[in-house]
Amino acid sequence: MAPHPEAAALLARSQRLGSDPRNTNYAGGNASAKGAGADPVTGGEVELMWVKGSGGDLGTLTEAGLAVLRLDRLRALADVYPGVEREDEMVAAFDYCLHGKGGAAPSIDTAMHGLVDAPHVDHLHPDSGIALACAADGEKLTAECFGDSVVWVPWRRPGFQLGLDIAAVKKANPRAIGCVLGGHGITAWGDTSEECERNSLHIIRSAEAFLQKKGRAEPFGPVLEGYGALPEAGRRARAAALAPHVRALASQDRPQVGHFDDSEAVLDFLARAEHPRLAALGTSCPDHFLRTKVRPLVLDLPPAAPLEDAIARLRDLHTAYREEYAAYYRRHAGPGSPAMRGADPAIVLVPGVGMFSFGKDKQTARVAGEFYLNAINVMRGAEAVSTYAPIEESEKFRIEYWPLEEAKLQRMPKPRPLATRVALVTGAGSGIGRAIAERLVAEGACVVVADLDAQSAAAVAEELGGPDKAVAVTVDVTSEEQIAAAFRAAVLAFGGVDLVVNNAGISVSKPLLQTSARDWDLQHDVMARGSFLVSREAARVMIAQGLGGDIVYIASKNAVFAGPNNIAYSATKADQAHQVRLLAAELGEHGIRVNGVNPDGVVRGSGIFAGGWGAQRAAVYGVPEEKLGEFYAQRTLLKREVLPEHVANAVFALTGGELTHTTGLHVPVDAGVAAAFLR
Incomplete structure (x- = not known):
């Protein structure tokens, strides 16, 4: 109607x-x-x-x-x-x-x-x-x-x-x-x-x-010497280096997703002499400070300061911010006031670099940043013709801790299991990787879709909901530079990384005497070396965040089962399987759990099988290629074909919050292959 x-x-x-x-x-x-x-x-x-x-x-x-x-x-x-x-x-x-x-x-x-x-x-x-x-x-x-x-x-x-x-x-x-x-x-x-x-x-x-x-021409005052914006490449590199540390500070009370903004309006505001005074006054419009908190945290160092000094200063400022916020709450809270919701900042301003904003999901974080940009525009207009004079702090508290606002928050649906978590999945443009990305987004995670095929990665990211849910990065996992760039893109998109799935792979299926050194090197470069490089970069980000994390390897039943004519592929899968054990032992002290999934015979939707591996394995087993999935199913104990979503289910089981005390585990997803039972 x-x-x-x-x-x-x-x-x-x-x-x-x-x-x-x-x-x-x-x-x-x-x-x-x-x-x-x-x-x-x-x-x-x-x-x-x-x-x-x-x-x-x-x-x-x-x-x-x-x-x-x-x-x-x-x-x-x-x-x-x-x-x-x-x-x-x-x-x-x-x-x-x-x-x-x-x-x-x-x-x-x-x-x-x-x-x-x-x-x-x-x-x-x-x-x-x-x-x-x-x-x-x-x-x-x-x-x-x-x-x-x-x-x-x-x-x-x-x-x-x-x-x-x-x-x-x-x-x-x-x-x-x-x-x-x-x-x-x-x-x-x-x-x-x-x-x-x-x-x-x-x-x-x-x-x-x-x-x-x-209005007067420069309402925010003159440019402070040394506080101008860094050139774009250096600015974004600096932001990426800071992002995990800033997210750690914003997530002390509860994990947060981040957003980064280095628009001209933000950078100009932070370059000007009056920005410390104005930022300290906070925002005014009720919509603004409900999203941005009563005031932002502002780094008081120029962008040329050493990175280590900036990180240390941010930590000190964060401690002071939390103390000041708690004092603000105590000044104005009454007997019927809701409990303090947390003392971490929602907005962190870094001169010469930009603005980090935080929220319970990407959209909330992005909108918080947009609201602070609104506040900058308001300050500019008010200062151009008069003096910026926001409402009294006590009135801000009445809005922020309004029982009606609290009731609205209590009506919000319960967060999904992976809410606030940021995942990076390699090989996510098709097959198992795509299914994993789909499941993680469905469970509330933000996902970085990493794939060598830029077009496929972009298509998957768009289908998953676009920039507030997923972003695409093009990465060859044999390249240290491209992996580092992928993680920089991830932390700038979502603030950090909490969950990494090593899924990218290729397969060379040949007998020993037909396997060349080049075949061997290529197989190991992509999966053994590639997984190592991705995990190393993931660990750097996760340790900087101090929020723990998950690394999951998509290994294979071939890691423990000796099949015919498969020396390069099976050896590199065994390498990946042992990386799980080694990294679980090393990264446990940082709260980072490392586990593996051992699938078998995932034919449908697989880029590897479609790229020639299926024909090779079908020839080895003497069955038509189109019947290969059925063949694999019939040799299992359950007589069931393994699909990409079954592997995705295992990844979620390992990372969804129930197995909090599990690390170093390999989960078989092979419908039951007795020869691959873990002993």
């Missing part, structure tokens, strides 16, 4: 406004429309309001993301409103105003939309509007910019009282098209959806033009 015409217009307007970051941040702001609809019981006409529900994003809003409420009931809440000290109680009352099944859960801003006497209302968080809202003389600047067409509303925490305030402002200012909310954002209204959108854009663009025209 098509949505109601007013709801359809609202969705189109929301998507247009939300798709432009100049208008509002991700998941920030909301929009509404009012109109007549039919009561599902009586069939009579009732006045309804459609409004973006809690947690939705304007740019991607669908009908399922709208809350639908009876307007008469919503407005009647004003008659029973118990006052600002108990305004949080009104949120539960929204449920009794829902129309029909109600749609999405109503957000805290529902009252604003319902109480303002206008058919269409937008509430947005544009950088330009928040710059005025967070300027020391924001009320004066708003009047200078807009005259009496846009009214200043002093800071008030979002809620029922703010809705009453804005409704009163609109009633008292009939010529006004909207308002600037101190420390927060903007609200606009209109008689039609088109007029409301036009008014929102007028406020946003007028504020942009005002800041551009009236």
Whole structure:
């Protein structure tokens, strides 16, 4: 069924406004429309309001993301409103105003939309509007910019009282098209959806033009000597070297996924003289500091400082940050406050290098960085025409530890077993590697799809969900340089690496007398040497993170079973199998577990079998190539064919959190080959 015409217009307007970051941040702001609809019981006409529900994003809003409420009931809440000290109680009352099944859960801003006497209302968080809202003389600047067409509303925490305030402002200012909310954002209204959108854009663009025209040229001050951005190659190399150490600091309370941003706006801010003062003031818009925490951690060394000095200083600053955050919590927490959620920073700023942001998954980490970039833009605008003056720290605490926000967090679904874990899988462009990557993403991990075939790797990464879920890297595992580059790409994409699967391989199937030294060297270079190089680089990152980790080798039943005409392949698999034991013994002190999987006869989807190995093995066993999988199955105890997903299941079993005390193990996935039983 098509949505109601007013709801359809609202969705189109929301998507247009939300798709432009100049208008509002991700998941920030909301929009509404009012109109007549039919009561599902009586069939009579009732006045309804459609409004973006809690947690939705304007740019991607669908009908399922709208809350639908009876307007008469919503407005009647004003008659029973118990006052600002108990305004949080009104949120539960929204449920009794829902129309029909109600749609999405109503957000805290529902009252604003319902109480303002206008058919269409937008509430947005544009950088330009928040710059005025967070300027020391924001009320004066708003009047200078807009005259009496846009009214200043002093800071008030979002809620029922703010809705009453804005409704009163609109009633008292009939010529006004909207308002600037101190420390927060903007609200606009209109008689039609088109007029409301036009008014929102007028406020946003007028504020942009005002800041551009009236603002001073260098609001962040002069460039600090030695704090300019490093050249791109050196900057990203430095970021990659720092990333595991920074992630370790951000993950002291709970593991986090990272995101790196070295955009021009970030680098310019960190190069300027005023950045320490402004960063210490923290962000202001409620959406900002809910994502970024009350303030960032800022490294106070120039980019030319030795790497070891930068790492040591970050550790000292992190200790101080945690102490300061705990003190902030103690200053403002009351008897009913939620417990402190953790004292690690969500944003770490490194002059000359860029910004690291962190969250429970890649999207959350990326959005946190985007929000701090919004905050930089807000600071720039406010400092250009005035002085940046965010809301009081006590008000920030009221938002951050709001019981309603805590309730929202408690409603979040339980994280999947591999949430926050970053995996790198070699040979992941096809076959077993692809199946492993698919399973790891399905269980919540971020995955780096590493393969010699760039096109295949890119296709798999895209199918897995794109950059917030998976990224592709092209790597020849015989190359130390390419492996190091792959891990640099991984830590810049996700902050670090926690789980590595050595799966890349080739196979040369020949009798001893037909196996050349080149065959032998190639086989060992790819699998024995390649696994060693990948594991060595993985260990460097994991040890720097201090978060433990998993290394899994996809070995083979051939590591323990002597099959015919297979000297090079089976010998290198035995090499891999013993690497598992050696590395388990060496890396255990760092909490890094090393285990192996021994598959057999994985024909379907296998790049190795499709590349000639299948024909060679079929010839050895005297069966048609297309029957090779069936042949392997019939020689097993279970008489079952082994598929790539069965190997992926074993990788998950080893890394999914249940076998926390298991290392040095080889798991057979061969449907039962008695000759390959481990003794």
